[in-house]
Amino acid sequence: MAVKGIKTKDKHIHGLAKLVGGQRAILYHKEDLVAYDCDGFTIHKHLPRAVVFPKNTEEVAKCVKYCATHNLPFLARGAGTGLSGGAVPLHNEVIISLVRMKNLISVDLENRRAVVEPGFVNLKLTNSIADRGYYYAPDPSSQYCCTIGGNVAENAGGAHCLKYGVTTNHILGLEVVLPDGEIIELGQNGIPDAPGYDLLGLMTGSEGTLGIVTKITVRILKNPEAKKTVLAYFDNVTDGSQAVSDIISAGIVPAALEMMDKTAIEGVEAAAFPVGHPKDIAAVLLIEVDGIAVGIDEQITQILDVCTARNVREVRAAKNEEERARWWANRKTGFGAMGAISPDYLVQDGVIPRSRLPEVLERIEQISEETGLRIANIFHAGDGNLHPLVLFDARIPGQTEKAIEAGSACLQACADVGGTITGEHGVGIEKREEMRFVFKDEEIIAQTNIREVFNPGNLLNAGKLFPTPGRCGEVKKEMKEALLAQ
Numbered sequence: 024m025a026v027k028g029i030k031t032k033d034k035h036i037h038g039l040a041k042l043v044g045g046q047r048a049i050l051y052h053k054e055d056l057v058a059y060d061c062d063g064f065t066i067h068k069h070l071p072r073a074v075v076f077p078k079n080t081e082e083v084a085k086c087v088k089y090c091a092t093h094n095l096p097f098l099a100r101g102a103g104t105g106l107s108g109g110a111v112p113l114h115n116e117v118i119i120s121l122v123r124m125k126n127l128i129s130v131d132l133e134n135r136r137a138v139v140e141p142g143f144v145n146l147k148l149t150n151s152i153a154d155r156g157y158y159y160a161p162d163p164s165s166q167y168c169c170t171i172g173g174n175v176a177e178n179a180g181g182a183h184c185l186k187y188g189v190t191t192n193h194i195l196g197l198e199v200v201l202p203d204g205e206i207i208e209l210g211q212n213g214i215p216d217a218p219g220y221d222l223l224g225l226m227t228g229s230e231g232t233l234g235i236v237t238k239i240t241v242r243i244l245k246n247p248e249a250k251k252t253v254l255a256y257f258d259n260v261t262d263g264s265q266a267v268s269d270i271i272s273a274g275i276v277p278a279a280l281e282m283m284d285k286t287a288i289e290g291v292e293a294a295a296f297p298v299g300h301p302k303d304i305a306a307v308l309l310i311e312v313d314g315i316a317v318g319i320d321e322q323i324t325q326i327l328d329v330c331t332a333r334n335v336r337e338v339r340a341a342k343n344e345e346e347r348a349r350w351w352a353n354r355k356t357g358f359g360a361m362g363a364i365s366p367d368y369l370v371q372d373g374v375i376p377r378s379r380l381p382e383v384l385e386r387i388e389q390i391s392e393e394t395g396l397r398i399a400n401i402f403h404a405g406d407g408n409l410h411p412l413v414l415f416d417a418r419i420p421g422q423t424e425k426a427i428e429a430g431s432a433c434l435q436a437c438a439d440v441g442g443t444i445t446g447e448h449g450v451g452i453e454k455r456e457e458m459r460f461v462f463k464d465e466e467i468i469a470q471t472n473i474r475e476v477f478n479p480g481n482l483l484n485a486g487k488l489f490p491t492p493g494r495c496g497e498v499k500k501e502m503k504e505a506l507l508a509q
């Protein structure tokens with residue numbers, strides 16, 4: 024039966040609209056769908072068949088059942104800030120957007136947990152409980168707009184994950200709609216060492232390929248009693264990166280230990296939140312320690328001793344909360360700031376043992392020289408989680424291919440020293456082929472077998488996370504062609 028106000032002959036649009044309350048909760052016109060043709064990874068663009076906006080778990084389950092019954096590919100979408108193409112509708116999927124499910128369901132301070140809907144924006148959780156002295160630790164730089172559902176799917180990290188752990192360490196329970204539309208609960212409310220397989224751990228970081236998360240129980244933490252934040256400037260990158268390694272091996276675990284190199288500094292100083300970093304400096308570390316007030320100064324002194332031994336040029340301590348917030352805004356808007364110095368950039372996301380930082384940064388510098396493209400580095404140095412940002416101009420013939428090659432070479436450099444190809448942004452479409460840098464065929468097959476169990480028809484978010492068997496190289500070619508066609 025046709026749904027009032029829906030102007031298409033596509034019977035599935037009518038079928039889906041009925042499940043979510045009518046024409047106001049579905050998009051299907053091309054001009055509306057364009058906004059959903061990619062996420063933060065803009066190289067691959069594909070239009071979805073439709074975007075539906077369910078308002079609760081039951082509506083999500085009905086949409087999923089409908090897609091499963093009618094053999095329609097589908098995927099979940101949060102805020103669309105993903106950087107690896109996880110929410111791109113490669114197969115004309117029906118997108119199930121979770122943005123209407125954006126409530127904070129409950130806060131239980133006594134047991135230090137909160138329950139949220141998947142479309143709840145990350146930063147809103149901390150803002151909602153800050154006046155009671157609590158916060159939610161995982162703090163991706165996109166936290167002002169990304170959703171906690173998307174964070175669970177990507178196992179998001181952030182600057183303060185060095186000390187407090189990434190998303191998976193803060194998830195106590197999930198409600199999930201499986202690809203056949205069944206609703207299950209995972210995690211037994213955070214009981215440690217619960218019996219059975221750790222499906223909560225499996226679901227977290229599965230990049231929306233095993234189910235759609237519809238409710239999340241998270242751990243919340245008490246605000247630390249004291250915080251101190253410093254900037255340490257170095258005349259060469261090797262000294263800066265050695266200092267990172269030395270700080271951790273001295274047994275100090277700062278809350279955050281971030282690094283930016285000269286090109287990155289040029290970008291952030293040209294963008295919205297300049298803080299007056301010296302123009303001629305090779306690297307800056309943004310270091311924050313927190314905890315009980317007693318001992319904070321001692322930790323800072325120890326850190327500065329390490330930096331002095333590594334020839335630090337200058338150290339600045341944040342004078343007040345306002346200055347600290349500005350330094351963090353300068354760092355957290357760093358990716359976007361590259362737009363101030365380059366028309367295009369590709370964000371990469373490798374991880375290495377932090378003791379190998381100096382040599383990998385040197386290799387990245389070499390890759391930059393070989394390709395003739397500038398590469399800025401802004402990263403979670405304490406975790407060894409690198410973000411080489413390859414700067415290029417898609418209007419110049421050949422630069423796009425070079426940028427993709429440079430990005431892939433950076434990931435190869437990480438894999439070569441025993442690291443891996445993603446620390447927090449996920450594999451998505453972008454790094455499917457690079458999975459081969461770190462996994463043997465048998466290991467990839469073991470993982471795709473798990474996907475088969477949950478998602479046997481592969482209707483949910485197909486074509487993500489794993490390389491296509493026998494297509495090594497072809498996917499890269501497609502990416503180049505797609506980018507060149509833009």
Ligand SMILES: Cc1cc2nc3c(=O)[nH]c(=O)nc-3n(C[C@H](O)[C@H](O)[C@H](O)COP(=O)(O)OP(=O)(O)OC[C@H]3O[C@@H](n4cnc5c(N)ncnc54)[C@H](O)[C@@H]3O)c2cc1C
Nearest residue numbers: 101102103104105109163164170172173176180231236447
């Ligand atoms: C400027 C900028 C800075 C960033 N900084 C960081 C950072 O510091 N750390 C970091 O980890 N990431 C960072 N990111 C990447 C991105 O913000 C994270 O991956 C984030 O977790 C994505 O959330 P989202 O709501 O936008 O998800 P989307 O982009 O909408 O989706 C991402 C993936 O999750 C799946 N998904 C979404 N919601 C659900 C759900 N409810 N159930 C199941 N699957 C779902 C989608 O299908 C897709 O595969 C940054 C991105 C930008 C643009």
